[in-house]
Amino acid sequence: MVKKFACALFIVLSLIGTLKAESVAVNAYLKEDVITLSDQLQLVVEISSEKKVKVVAPPAPQIPGFSFRNVVGSTSYKYSMINNHLFTTHIQTFTYVYNPQKTGSFTIPSFKVKVENKDYYTPSLTVQVKESSPAPPPQKQYNLSPFLNPFGDELFNPNLIEGEVFLLCIPETDFAYVGEPVIISYYLYTEQPVEAFYAESEKDFEGYGKEVFLQPSSIKYESTVYNSKSYKRALIKQDAIFPHKAGRLQMPILTGQAQLLGFLNKTISSKPCWINVKPLPAGAPAGFTGAVGNFTVSQSVSSTKLNLGDALTFTINISGRGNFSQFTAAPFPPVDKFQVSAPYIQDKLANVIEGTRFIHYTLLPRETGELTIPGYTFSWFDSSSGVYRTFNGATQKIKVHQANILSYFSGLLEKDKPQALNPLLNLAYYPDFKNYSTEPWFWLILALCAISLIISGLVARENRLRELEPVAYAQKTAHRILTKYLRQATEAAGKLSTDFYPLAESGLMDYLARKYGVSKSLPTPELIDALRMKDMPPELLDQLEQFLLQCQKARFMPGGAEAEKLDEALHQLRSLVQALSRFKPEKESSKKNRVATPQPGINSKNKEQE
Amino acid sequence: MKHWIFIFGLLILTFSLSSQVLNPDSLNAEKTFYQQTLQKLEAEANRGVKNADLFYNMGVCHFQLGNTGKAVLNFLRALNLNSAHKQAKQNLLYIRNLHPELSLEPTRPFLVQLFLNIYDFFSLNRLAITLLIIAILLTLSLHWLMHTPSGKEHGLPILAVVITAILFIAFGSMLLVKNHRYRNDAxxxxxxxxxxxxxxxxxxxxxxxxxxxxxxxxxxxxxxxxxxxxxxxxxxxxxxxxxxxxxxxxxxxx
Known part of the structure; x- marks a missing residue:
């Protein structure tokens, strides 16, 4: 039974292994991107993968202005719990140490990292090297030269080449709760000088996740007493352990090579150590997402007054010490009148377990008025007091105004540091984009503007001509009148036809009827009287009367019309029309005024005419 | 026989477990939601629909699914259609702040940035409408100038014509540039x-x-x-x- 079960388990595990997607991520970063000449540059290449992959340390990239010193490798594992599923990430880290040679800004070019026959490229990085401060404090640096005593004459007897060398794993506490981070320190205890220690591997055990807490770049010794015996000890590494199982858990065993004086290497492993992990008590609050530690929580909103269409940022601030990598944001309380984005988590951590986490939500109001955002609830297990605690944020009142024309300009002076990604727009229909400048109506409006300008320009030109050059204007007007009213008569004159006279009389009467409002059917004497009433000059009246009489004579008297005289008659008609076009009938009001204030000159002229 | 049934049951259990563990859809409902939304939006886009909000939503989905490149591309497409698309612009800035190594846009001095913000505020269609309003104002100013009697003061209508003409030329040039950029964004x-x-x-x-x-x-x-x-x-x-x-x-x- 046991064999079959083991066999089945083996098959299942193999299947899982083949099914599981492999993903590798390569990242590179600088411990510090601004250093001084007395500092060391630490370029860290981090290769993380879902399964353990074998990676050879990539060749150290050449950086102009720096001399390469050393490379240190280490392996760690990161465990995370998402939706009650445990994920393991294997992280291999190579730290390249360089010494700066001159000041300035230097670019570390992208370089290739080969992982399981695949090439990955690191991003290019920039480092700035400044002058050292005038009086730099004396610094003990890790020297790789085998001819120097790295421990100093004060600590070790240089002739001492024998003695114990061992690694101890020291947890900061023997008891912890599930999820509570525990720092374990690996110390190298030695009685003889050790020049360097290269960490090769860590053997892990069940029941915890871990992250590197501190990786010293140099070995610094201190005197200590262990089991009533004096030693020199140096911190090699510190890990943060996140237990996810209750019980007695064995801590990782670190194995590495200690380089002794005289190029002797000694492989040593840390002595086993354990911590006791207590389970979390029952009765976890509803919103508990796995946070364990000591936290202070607060909430804030970016604005309490905004316009419809503007977004506000709702921020939760979680500060303190705890398992930041093990918990996620609690769900945002249900709110109908806002559209809520997915949370954006921003960590500002001093190390993997201490610092501040910001959880940003972007909220878009759906309507105007005074809207309410319920308080955010966040629960955690306080490991120092052993009880669950819950932060219940206060309800926020937000005034949402109708967007006005000014709100269109609200983004012009906006800071370019949005805290969260704006959410999806809730739209059911996406109309195709129309470029207005290619639409017919756009060009029609512009054309109408242009046409109105042309017409207006012509009218303005006419008015100016009438005002400044009345003679030229009269000629032009007469030509128009002849064209409009006397075209047929002019054509008849051109053909030397005696039809000219009736056509000219008819056209002239039509023109006078339209311009002066007199009847077309009036006999000539009454027409002349009617026009005299409109203050038409007597000379013009005479001229008109003579022409009309001439037309009547041609119509009613045999032999009254002679073709030879048509040119002369046409000329008379033209001059008559020109004179008529110059004359403007006065308005009734001005006429009355003039009668009320008679001018002696005019009266005497009228008398003379009578 | 019982043993084989037990093994078979164990296999089924493990397969269901492994599918739960390995299938990202069941792991993350949000991811599934964004994938489904993206499929619908891409179907719209494949029909030839060009809409700034459509590209914006596609950008959000791509970003949530971890495709930074496609997210940036779609936000830029949204801004190409509507340079005043506030959310797309903010999301692009957000990505830039998140990934400073991406050379999306250089950080500019305040006044230059203000000018560019104003330029962006006048999207293609806003610019077209503004140009029409200025064209009508210019036409009215010219009518005013042309019909002002010769004996009267012409200073005010000339000033109105000059101002509206300058604005017309400026906005007209801006519309030409934007139109060119809209069609030939390199x-x-x-x-x-x-x-x-x-x-x-x-x-x-x-x-x-x-x-x-x-x-x-x-x-x-x-x-x-x-x-x-x-x-x-x-x-x-x-x-x-x-x-x-x-x-x-x-x-x-x-």
């Missing part, structure tokens, strides 16, 4: 994880690499490689399948 975005930059179209030596989401300007195409100009002025050639243009070359529809 920018492209790196959509591959990393795009190696080569010295020549045939070269195999990599000058440098640029990360996903970087914005480059395309100058010419040759032998499946595209000549690009990086924001720092560096010129080089990239494989054409590693980048995607903001305005595709065959895009002739308005």
């Amino acid at each position: 920018r492209a975005v790196v959509i591959a994880n990393v795009a190696p930059i080569y010295h020549t179209p045939e070269s195999k030596n990599i000058l440098q690499t640029i990360p996903e989401g970087s914005v480059v300007v395309v100058s010419k195409t040759q032998h499946n490689r595209v000549q690009v100009i990086l924001p720092d002025g560096t010129q080089g050639w990239v494989e054409s399948n590693t980048i995607e243009r903001v305005v595709p070359i065959n895009n002739t529809k308005d």
